[in-house]
Amino acid sequence: MRTNDIIFQTVTRVAVFLIVLYSLNLFFAGHYTPGGGFIAGLMTAAAIVLLLLAYDIKTVVKILPINYISMVGIGLLLAVGTSVSAILFGKPFLTHAYDYFQLPLLGKQTLHTAVAFDTGVYLVVVGVTLTIIQTIGESE
């Protein structure tokens, strides 16, 4: 018997964006307030898991055609690349740099290489979580 998930699916459509926004907030605010790549990655993954629960796996793959294993690889590359790039500037491995920039729209902001590193962490966490859940889900 196919049950009607209309309420669940409708709520999900709204909630997913809120969760993703919250996770982005956690990610970008991580250097100043509680949060960071790890928990943000888990949050984003949670949003996608919610989608998986409301719809089936095939639909979600259609909505988000992402290869999560490559995502893990990209994340690792990003983290390692950030770390290695310090060597190119004659600094020890994993030395971060930051400076203040005048950006369009956003105004004066700091840009920090730690964010790139954290992005790597974020991608790995999202990729890992969804690889595990998807693999187990498809294994029936």
Next chain:
Amino acid sequence: MTLLHVAILLPFLFAIFVPLLRKYMPQVHTGWFVLLVPVTLVVYFSQFLEVTGNNEAILESVPWIPALDISFDVYIDGLGLLFALLITGIGALVVLYSVYYLDKHKESLHTFYVYLLLFMGAMLGVTLSDNVIVLYTFWELTSISSFLLIGYWNHKDGSRYGAQKSMLITVFGGLAMLGGFIMLYLMTGTFSIRGMVEQSEVIFAQPLFIPAMLLVLLGAFTKSAQFPFHIWLPDAMEAPTPVSAYLHSATMVKAGIYLVARMSPIFAESGVWLWLVGGVGIVTLFWGSFNAIRQTDLKGILAYSTISQLGLIMSLLGIGAAALQNDGGENIYIAATAAAVFHLINHATFKGSLFMVVGIVDHETGTRDIHRLGGLMTVMPITFTLAMVGSFSMAGLPPFNGFLSKEMFFTGMVNVLEMDFFSLETFGFLFPVLAWIGSIFTFVYSMRLLFKTFTGDLQRDKLEKEPHEAPFGMLISPLILGSLVVIFGFFPNILSINIIRPTMASILPSLITQGETFQVDIFFWHGFTVELFMTLGVITVGTLLYHTYPKWKRVYNVIPKSLELNSFYDSGMHHMQRGALNLTQGVMTGYIRNYLVAMFIFIVGLLAFVLIDTKSWNVTTENTAPIGVYEVILAIVTVVAAITILFAKSRLTSIIALGAVGYAVSLFFVLFRAPDLALTQLVIETVSVALFLLCFYHLPKLGRNEERMRFRFTNAIVSVGVGAIVTIIALVAQSEKLFDSISSYYIENVYEKAAGKNMVNVILVDFRGFDTLFEIAVLSIAAMGIYAMIRLRLARRNEES
């Protein structure tokens, strides 16, 4: 690299080319090429006779591992040269003999000669090395090449058994010897034997003196087949006869004799040395000769005879050490050393020829059993003559060289009666008594060997072949050795100047001043001395015993088979293997539960021991924070949930209780002001509970009975122990903080240097980003692992269906 080094390495170098010779010149017996090596070497080494005759020595050194004090030092003095000549001389004869003994079509000659050359080189290295580590290296090479040679016919069970036995025993001794050498190095700071001899007084005063001596002697005794390590030698008779003649009568078994002689200047000051070397030697002499009589295999007789003769030489070397105790006056104890050296040479000649004779008999009749042999005298007259010369010399009958060395042996043993040191006045009389009894047995088995084989009736029907005289080529080597027996018998003093005296000078260097030589003159006729009457007694009693052998051979059944040394060895091996197997099976049960119990017990025991041993159980409450209400409530929730996990009937309850514990922990993080941790813990706990539920859902229906965890007393004790010890250690560690935390640095610099305000995150990605890098690697590996496991399993399932 001097010519001397090349000479020692020549057999090894030549061995490389032997397989090529065999392959490209199969029509010529490989042995002819190999013969070049020992002949060249014997000529080369004999030129040193003049040098050592003047009591001079030659030392050539090539650094090998200079950082460890190890250099390839070749040292030629009287003792070394005597052995080098024995090895190369008898080596040449054995190779010549093997050319006729081994069939060039049926046998894999190249392996045989490679092993033989390997052995020859190794033996030269043992006797000419001055550095003990190099000596040890060559020593083990002799063990290995001997192992290969004994197992040459590796399709036979007996060969493999004998090879393994000799390997185990000699390598056991070799390793002990290495230990002794290292102790000597610790005492003297040098690996050089000459260096050690110079410091012998220093060594004598040190506590490691006796252990070092015992270990070195263990090596010598196992190699030279001394009681009770002699059991490998009779089993080594499975080797081809040329090998038995070469290794197990003339050379390898004398490596132990060489070592004892070489180490004499270092250790012989001690009474333990005299008692041990002399005592073990004389017991071996007695036991070997006693057992030789019961053997029915010709090679068995010769094996036990070798054991007994080696014991004779060993006992003489032991007694010879008494010369060092004698101050002033004529030193009569030197005679023992002279006898040892002389008998060493004699034994090599007559035993080598006897082995070859036995090989001929075996080769021409197809058996070595003395019950099936007999009456070969008329068929094989030359072989019989050679056997007679060898046997009479071995028995100690005039006019052969064995007679002379046996007389000298008796002299040495009788002299023991005059010793009044090292408590020799108590049991010292046993030496001449055992020597005399051993000599009687020697006489008996020598006669049995000769007369049972060559006299009586020829039993043609029991022989596999029609017996006839051996080809002349096979007789050359025993003929040469036999003539040496006679020559040395009539003109013993030709050996004295160039060989015996310099050898004695190497064994007893402290008794001789520069430019002087020992006076050794060997005569047939001593006058009516004790020794002469002892020899007469040996002949009389020996003849009597020989003729009455059938009447008293039941003596050998007195010792039950289970008490024999061989069965000790066999059952020892058996029990060791069984014991190891039982131990492994007992400990390695295959149940993870047992391993975990073992690990936890070990952890608890170790930690408790350290706590008690260091008396560090003082717990203070000075640094602790006040306990709030929320913490108490949360702690109660956690404990209740944890206990629920243990006693829950359903697994579902356990999973939910575990989730409760996890959420409580995240609340603890909130309470202790760790928002990042609280967030992460919350999400991770949710995910892991979901995964647990997944596992629970997929449990097999079979045996999925809902029941409580079974109570096991050990588990309870161990888990309570682990909990208690971890708690105690946490309390103790909390009570003693020796340093301030380094966190103040992070607090000060989190914004200044890293441009962040969330200290946790800054530590994670900036200060200690390296850890994070590998933690995400861990996560990735976990994801890949799960992906691979599930996908691979699916793929396999699809394949099967």
